[in-house]
Amino acid sequence: MPRALKLGLLTVLALGALGTLAQAELTREGDLIVSFQGGIAPNHLPRTGGAPVTVRVAGNIKTTNGLRLPQLRKIAVAINRAGRLDDKGLPTCKISTIQPATEEVAKKRCADAIVGDGHVTLVVRLPSQADYISRNNLLAFNGPRKNGNKLILAQVYSKNPPGAIILTFTVKKNKGTYGNVIETSLPSYAENWAYLTSFEMNLGRTYKYRGETHSYVSAACAAPAGFPGAVFPFGKATYEFGTGQSMTTKITRSCRVSGE
Amino acid sequence: MPVLGALAAIVVLVVPLASAAELTRDEYVARVEPICKTNVEANEKIFKGAKEEVKAGELKKGSTHFFRAATALNKTIKQLQGVPQPGADAAKLSKWIGYLKSESSFFTRIGKALAAGDKYKAQNLSVKLNRNSNLANNTVLVFGFDYCKIDSSRFA
Numbered sequence: 001m002p003r004a005l006k007l008g009l010l011t012v013l014a015l016g017a018l019g020t021l022a023q024a025e026l027t028r029e030g031d032l033i034v035s036f037q038g039g040i041a042p043n044h045l046p047r048t049g050g051a052p053v054t055v056r057v058a059g060n061i062k063t064t065n066g067l068r069l070p071q072l073r074k075i076a077v078a079i080n081r082a083g084r085l086d087d088k089g090l091p092t093c094k095i096s097t098i099q100p101a102t103e104e105v106a107k108k109r110c111a112d113a114i115v116g117d118g119h120v121t122l123v124v125r126l127p128s129q130a131d132y133i134s135r136n137n138l139l140a141f142n143g144p145r146k147n148g149n150k151l152i153l154a155q156v157y158s159k160n161p162p163g164a165i166i167l168t169f170t171v172k173k174n175k176g177t178y179g180n181v182i183e184t185s186l187p188s189y190a191e192n193w194a195y196l197t198s199f200e201m202n203l204g205r206t207y208k209y210r211g212e213t214h215s216y217v218s219a220a221c222a223a224p225a226g227f228p229g230a231v232f233p234f235g236k237a238t239y240e241f242g243t244g245q246s247m248t249t250k251i252t253r254s255c256r257v258s259g260e
Numbered sequence: 261m262p263v264l265g266a267l268a269a270i271v272v273l274v275v276p277l278a279s280a281a282e283l284t285r286d287e288y289v290a291r292v293e294p295i296c297k298t299n300v301e302a303n304e305k306i307f308k309g310a311k312e313e314v315k316a317g318e319l320k321k322g323s324t325h326f327f328r329a330a331t332a333l334n335k336t337i338k339q340l341q342g343v344p345q346p347g348a349d350a351a352k353l354s355k356w357i358g359y360l361k362s363e364s365s366f367f368t369r370i371g372k373a374l375a376a377g378d379k380y381k382a383q384n385l386s387v388k389l390n391r392n393s394n395l396a397n398n399t400v401l402v403f404g405f406d407y408c409k410i411d412s413s414r415f416a
Contacts, residue, residue: 025394028401224315227379231386231412252412254387 027249031067035060036237036249040083044258045221050084051258052215054204057182058118059237061197069123071242072196074185079235081179083219085171087150089209090115090216093141095153099166103137103157106164115216116140116203120156123195134158138201142216146170152182154201165190177233191242221255229256283344288353289403291343296407299336303329319374319382326371333364352399359396363410366392 026035038057045051057077063069093110101109118138125131136158143151150171157164165187172181186194204217223230234253240246283291310325337360345353366389373381393410400408 026398026401028404030404033401223383225317227383229383229387231383231390233412250411252390252393254390 025249025251027247028064029245029247031064032070032241032245032247033060033062033064034237034239034247034249036077036235036251038077038079038235038251039253040217040219040255042258043221043253043255045219045255046259047223047257048220050215050218050220052204052206053083053217053219054116054202055079055083055217055219056200056202057235057237058200059198059239061239069195069197070245071191071194072186072239073191073242074183074238074240075199076181076183076238076240077235078174078178078238079180079182080177080233082222082232083180083217085150085180085217086214087115087142087216088214090142090207090214092144093153094144095166095168098141098153098155099164101155101164102162103139103155103164106139106141106155106157110141113142114139115142115152115205116201118154118199118201120196120200121198122156122158123197125193125195133197134160138199140169140201140203143168152203154184165194178236219255221257223255223257227257228260229254283346285346285349285403288343288346288349289405289408292340293405293407295336295339295343296405299332300407302332306332314374319377319379323371323374326367326374330364330367330371333360333367337361337364349403352402356396356399359392359399362392363389363396 025037026033028034036057036059038055040053040055042051042053045053057079059075061069061072091110091112093113097109098106107114117140120136120138122134122136123131124134136156139155139157141153141155143153145151152169152171154167154169155164156167167184167187169182169184172183173179174181186196204215206213206215208214221230231252231254234251236248236250238246238248306328307325310322313319313322313325337357340360341357366385370382370385370389373379373385390412393412397409
């Protein structure tokens with residue numbers, strides 16, 4: 001595990017909020033390289049309160065010299081605590097409703113519970129077949145609660161060969177800078193063949209509940225008084241592999257204060 | 261003839277010394293990581309209280325942290341430049357040192373902007389500093405640095 005402190009420096013001008021810049025942070029350990037990208041849109045936000053945003057988290061896994069990828073078993077993405085998730089009054093969807101189902105069927109059955117989308121790329125390894133790459137769409141649904149935690153059900157649907165994996169993300173609140181944690185594990189039924197190489201998930205929607213507009217994700221740009229914006233720790237991703245290896249990478253983003 | 265013999269002996273001696281001075285990538289990492297560690301530890305002290313001062317609007321006071329960080333980083337850069345580099349990585353490391361120099365320059369410029377009360381400039385420079393940190397880290401990804409990797413979230 002890399003240490004928390006580095007040649008570290010940077011700006012004290014940032015005080016927790018969210019923003020975007022299209023940069024990825026890479027981490028390398030031995031032959032394995034992982035990246036984490038993400039941010040929010042829009043990144044012009046009010047200084048206080050919160051405004052509706054879409055949060056994007058994405059990552060890649062690759063090896064140097066074309067070596068065989070280890071299997072990614074767990075992803076934990078921790079996002080700055082200034083982001084807020086609100087699902088009050090938002091319909092939920094059960095796994096049994098969207099599995100088994102095609103992307104279109106899942107969309108129809110749980111249309112009111114959709115909270116995001118994205119893409120997942122896998123290397124499929126099946127016995128007595130050559131490995132091949134499967135590029136799949138991801139649909140994220142507001143799930144029920146489990147042990148008091150919110151769930152996000154991500155259907156990863158492949159058209160060829162047809163089939164789906166459901167990634168169940170647990171949403172947890174932690175202490176510290178990265179207070180919003182979403183984590184998922186590869187389902188056991190996919191462990192024999194699915195080797196994830198990249199993922200992207202965009203979360204965000206607005207909806208009406210009892211006459212009021214709610215946003216599934218909202219954020220503010222909490223820059224110090226007089227500053228036009230802030231640079232802040234956006235999030236960190238931790239990847240755990242079947243080999244026991246674990247790698248963490250963090251990203252910093254910026255936001256601008258709107259309406260002043 | 262004795263002179264030639266002596267020259268030959270010097271050449272024989274010098275050549276092995278020259279190759280011994282060139283480090284492998286792993287040796288280079290082992291030499292520079294302690295240098296960076298010292299900088300990391302110094303910065304922990306340097307930036308203590310900076311966030312609170314900026315938040316409280318004490319910008320002039322806040323600026324001093326950045327000037328001190330620039331001085332500390334310049335010292336670190338000089339030490340890093342003194343470490344022999346693996347020949348194959350010279351271009352990469354030279355680029356990295358360039359980014360570290362920019363890092364130091366950004367500190368000074370942010371410090372000046374804060375001292376002048378120019379919050380817009382300080383904010384813009386901090387965004388550029390963050391980009392520069394990422395570029396620096398990506399340049400030396402192959403080294404698998406720990407302390408020599410800039411962790412911009414540490415003080416953000």
